[in-house]
Amino acid sequence: MKVNTKELLEEIFPPFPLGDNRSLLECDFYDTHYGYFEQIDDDYLSSIGVSAEDLILEYNFDWPQFYLKIGLEAACSRSRPHEGIKTWKDVSYEYLYYFGQNCSYLSSEGFKFFLPAAFYYFLSTDENKTYMDSFVFRLNSQWEKDQHVFDDDQKKFIIEFVSDHYKGYVSWIPEL
Known part of the structure; x- marks a missing residue:
């Protein structure tokens, strides 16, 4: 493997925008509430008896303060969270650490978006790498569904x- 992991990954996985695909933060919310931010309307909130702010605070998400603030803003505005992630290069280690376990809820394109960041931190840091187990489980369990979004080099x-x-x-490793 080349010495500069990020350059290698940028060659193989050229950065692209997430677009309309859910982010990992949205998937974490989705996993808890079975719908994402713009689907939470006043009827839903009144049926569970909380305000948009209380929805996030009451369920005690184990999120760092920065992401909690983003989640609160998104729930209050009923819009997508402004996470500051434009391409996989903007994804931080902390983000993968907190939200990587939710990669099974990503669309195939969303998975392709976050996978290079997971590779990058796995290969370039000595930090806790448990988030990668979720990505490998996703590869193992959903390869047939996801493989169409990857080119041969990827x-x-x-x-x-x-x-x-x-x-x-x-078990899924095919021959190319």
């Missing part, structure tokens, strides 16, 4: 990564 990188770091834990 598939090759994914297969080599999984072979090198998760030997024996993944």
